Amino acid sequence: MKHLATPLGWLLASILSCAPALALADTGQSEIQLLREQIRALSARLDALEQGTNRNTAAPATRVRAAHDTASGSADDAPGSDLADLDHRIDQAVEARVADRLEALAWAERIRWSGDFRYRYENIDRQGQDERNRNRIRARAALQARVSDTVRVGLGLASGSQDPVSTNQTLGMAGSHKSLNIDLAYFEWTGLTNTAIFGGKYKNPLKRVGSSALVWDGDWRPEGFAAAYEDGSVFAYGLGTWLESDSASGQQEFSYLLQGGTRLRLGNKAELMLGAGYYAVDAADKGSFFGDGDFFGNSFDAATQSYRYDYRMVEAFAELTLSTFDRPLTLFGDYVTNLDADDEDSGYSLGFEYGEAKTPGAWSVGYLYKKLEADAVLGLLADSDFGRGGTDAKGHVLSGAYAIQDRWIFELTYFINKTGLASGDPQDQDRLQLNLNFKYR
CATH class of the missing domain: 2.40.160.10 (Porin)
Incomplete structure (x- = not known):
């Protein structure tokens, strides 16, 4: 899981760093909301992949834990702890990147555009x-x-x-x-x-x-x-x-x-x-x-x-x-x-x-x-x-x-x-x- 989660974490962080570039084309609140929805969707996808990996590695993990417990009599360094620590670090990286991008977009909420265009035909009889x-x-x-x-x-x-x-x-x-x-x-x-x-x-x-x-x-x-x-x-x-x-x-x-x-x-x-x-x-x-x-x-x-x-x-x-x-x-x-x-x-x-x-x-x-x-x-x-x-x-x-x-x-x-x-x-x-x-x- 460690080898899978790390690339997924960096992939998620990279996508988050690029996604707001499209939002910069418009200055409305809706673009920031769209960014948040993209974050939630990517997080849900990562959770699903993690759950699938946990099912595939459950038996080996149990055997590793049993062997480790027999050898040391302790479960302090179990793979589960490593996974939890990795998840925590991924969350921190994602939150930091999201905070940076939202701060970069904050100017958009302070700008309001307006304008018009008119085409006119005119006849003057003097x-x-x-x-x-x-x-x-x-x-x-x-x-x-x-x-x-x-x-x-x-x-x-x-x-x-x-x-x-x-x-x-x-x-x-x-x-x-x-x-x-x-x-x-x-x-x-x-x-x-x-x-x-x-x-x-x-x-x-x-x-x-x-x-x-x-x-x-x-x-x-x-x-x-x-x-x-x-x-x-x-x-x-x-x-x-x-x-x-x-x-x-x-x-x-x-x-x-x-x-x-x-x-x-x-x-x-x-x-x-x-x-x-x-x-x-x-x-x-x-x-x-x-x-x-x-x-x-x-x-x-x-x-x-x-x-x-x-x-x-x-x-x-x-x-x-x-x-x-x-x-x-x-x-x-x-x-x-x-x-x-x-x-x-x-x-x-x-x-x-x-x-x-x-x-x-x-x-x-x-x-x-x-x-x-x-x-x-x-x-x-x-x-x-x-x-x-x-x-x-x-x-x-x-x-x-x-x-x-x-x-x-x-x-x-x-x-x-x-x-x-x-x-x-x-x-x-x-x-x-x-x-x-x-x-x-």
């Missing part, structure tokens, strides 16, 4: 211009690592250009390589009850009602610091974000954004969210923060190529969610005004969403009407799809979605807009988007 058709992709992947019980760090990559409000990548140029950019790079501290502190480049925590995106595009990632408080019924956020942090540029700008509100339960099937915000951006007499002289609908001085106004934006919003025919119905409204602008200083949106496209076969539909005057908000960070992107547009948005499978959703969005309102001669612009969305984790 008055006075030829129709434009293009195919675009969006790919995003992010990981969040738990440093301690209260600290996490995150890193995210996304396709597209340097545009702060878009991660779309247009296909073409003979299959040329496409760019990946840092989309997220932040820390999060949650050492206070119901509170999170962020620093770096992080997801915008400010609330947006429905599909409005009246003030902020959903792809914008603030850069700076933020504090968020949520207790289920009350929420409050404070952000300090750099539009330009380098003083050498002559355009250093640190903006302050504040928002707060409440959620109210209205019976068993309704919830009302009310909120308001104040956002301060010092832009007057500064050039475009992004792009070559593009002010995205805002008023500017043509001679100096600089913004005409600061943006002291006050926002008020409401969202009512109901359950109707076993489907959620959301009604929402949003209003914003810029206290610093002389005119063309306000915007609003009204709309609804019905249904929820999450499980296979589920669907949703929506409608939105929006009007955003030229200096109501900072155009650079406004919705990049509405109008020509930015401000100075109004119109309708029709949308629908259908869940083909779990985490695979088809979406249709149709924009019927007018742009260039401040010119007195607005132009028609229609935009059709067909999306296939895939999400993981």
Whole structure:
């Protein structure tokens, strides 16, 4: 048995040292559980082999024991003791190897991956211009690592250009390589009850009602610091974000954004969210923060190529969610005004969403009407799809979605807009988007 057990022990230890390598391909708890199941199966196999060997060697062992007892009158050095000692040493070796491998896998439990992929066909019909058709992709992947019980760090990559409000990548140029950019790079501290502190480049925590995106595009990632408080019924956020942090540029700008509100339960099937915000951006007499002289609908001085106004934006919003025919119905409204602008200083949106496209076969539909005057908000960070992107547009948005499978959703969005309102001669612009969305984790 000694000659058999020793190779089996080393075989078991060797297999245990290799098995976790496959588990390293994924970071979930299920892989560690699989490793433990493999250990139990291998241990059971070794026990079965040992039992078979014991039956085959029982008679010789008895004769050896009898001869030994006759010669020495003692059974202290019996083969049974050797076998027990060998089993004990095998168990110790296996346990030590398992402990080492589980410790090596412990990092996997601290990592969480997420991401999505979108394929889009887009048609743009702009008055006075030829129709434009293009195919675009969006790919995003992010990981969040738990440093301690209260600290996490995150890193995210996304396709597209340097545009702060878009991660779309247009296909073409003979299959040329496409760019990946840092989309997220932040820390999060949650050492206070119901509170999170962020620093770096992080997801915008400010609330947006429905599909409005009246003030902020959903792809914008603030850069700076933020504090968020949520207790289920009350929420409050404070952000300090750099539009330009380098003083050498002559355009250093640190903006302050504040928002707060409440959620109210209205019976068993309704919830009302009310909120308001104040956002301060010092832009007057500064050039475009992004792009070559593009002010995205805002008023500017043509001679100096600089913004005409600061943006002291006050926002008020409401969202009512109901359950109707076993489907959620959301009604929402949003209003914003810029206290610093002389005119063309306000915007609003009204709309609804019905249904929820999450499980296979589920669907949703929506409608939105929006009007955003030229200096109501900072155009650079406004919705990049509405109008020509930015401000100075109004119109309708029709949308629908259908869940083909779990985490695979088809979406249709149709924009019927007018742009260039401040010119007195607005132009028609229609935009059709067909999306296939895939999400993981």
